Amino acid sequence: MRAIRIESVGGPEVLRLVEVETPQPGPGEILVRNQAIGLNFIDTYHRSGLYPVKLPSGLGMEGAGLVEAVGEGVTRFSAGDLTAYASGPIGAYAEFHVVKADRAVKPPAGVGADVAAAALLKGMTAEFLLRRCYPLKAGQTILVHAAAGGVGSILVQWAKAIGAIVIGTAGSEDKADRARALGADHVILYRNEDVAAKVREITGGAGVPVAYDSVGAATFEGTLASLARRGLFVSFGNASGPAPSVEPGRLSRMGSLFLTRPTLFDYVATVEELDESAQALFDVIAKGQVRIDIGQTFPLAEARRAHEALEGRETVGASLLVP
Incomplete structure (x- = not known):
């Protein structure tokens, strides 16, 4: 599969598109065929070294697509399900990504992979900030x-x-x-x-x-x-x-x-908190109270340009990488 990797930390120039072996899900995991990948500032923090990662490393925390395969013991998903994830592990900038089944959610009918990948990390962040960090x-x-x-x-x-x-x-x-x-x-x-x-x-x-x-x-x-x-x-x-x-x-x-x-991951630490946060987000989207605007999309191969645009304040709304 094609994936973005970094071998050293630094600016957008350290991003490399490479061919790597497609991973396989272990017990409790699912393999997701990404259809859309969320671009977030946390990705730039991992790339720059502000948030340390073990090198060499993939990049990206958020994506959505179809479940390609399920590991032993997984009952939360079946092959062919649409799923979205936003709490890692790092490596979403790829055609396929393995995540823990209890760290992924099922978007409701009417929410496609593009909206789910654009909304989940940023939307659940907004949810905990407004409803739990400070109950507005x-x-x-x-x-x-x-x-x-x-x-x-x-x-x-x-x-x-x-x-x-x-x-x-x-x-x-x-x-x-x-x-x-x-x-x-x-x-x-x-x-x-x-x-x-x-x-x-x-x-x-x-x-x-x-x-x-x-x-x-x-x-x-x-x-x-x-x-x-x-x-x-x-x-x-x-x-x-x-x-x-x-x-x-x-x-x-x-x-x-x-x-x-605060950080999102402390507010979706359990599968119950994850599901409740995602459901609250999908509810306000369904009601039309929150519109997810995908301001720009970039091919996966142009991840460097996407990072340059994000850090250069050239983007509006959400940004996606498309495998």
Whole structure:
């Protein structure tokens, strides 16, 4: 089969398309013939070495396709089933991928492989951020960075379905327009405007009870200064580089603030949590409350170009690799 491999960490140039032996499922595993592969920032963190991986390595955490074969003891799936996965193991950038059966889900009728691969990792991230990390309530005002991006675009729509007031940030006028089209009530151009000052202006000086920041280093200080007393800073990404360390006393002095750095995999740790999170996501998609916009697709062989586009802020919505 064809697969993307890295032998060293670095920029997009380390990605290599190679021919490797097609894997076979072991006990409790399924072999998936990928029809669509999700492109996510975590893939760039593995490639760059920010999140260490054992080399040489495959890449990619998310994909969807048909079950080609099942391993011993698997009853959750049968050959021919449509399935989607988003919690590894690393190696989704390939024509086939072996995953544990209890780490994959069955998309409902009407959700194809492309939508499932575009939605699952980013959508379940939005689910736990809005429903469990901070149980958002109608009428609350929130800050969502990168509101036109993969996770951000889902966060905006889902938060509006809950009844929240959404302040989004974007890096360009085009992306600001997109965020407004998704439902954002206010949009701040974070490269040109003082985010915290605008948030205070919008909220009458109060700040927001929760802020979702996937950008990292570039937006950290503005996010911290945007929070209301006892507000929660949810740092869940490093698109511009890792967020800086924080001296705990600062959180006290700025209003008894909370800071968390959650990861999806701790919120779908059990098969029950995985199924519940995926079901909640598929429910809001079915109701039309969240639309999954696949902004761009790339052939598997052009994974390097896909990474360059993602890191260059050239993408909107979700991105897919197609084997």
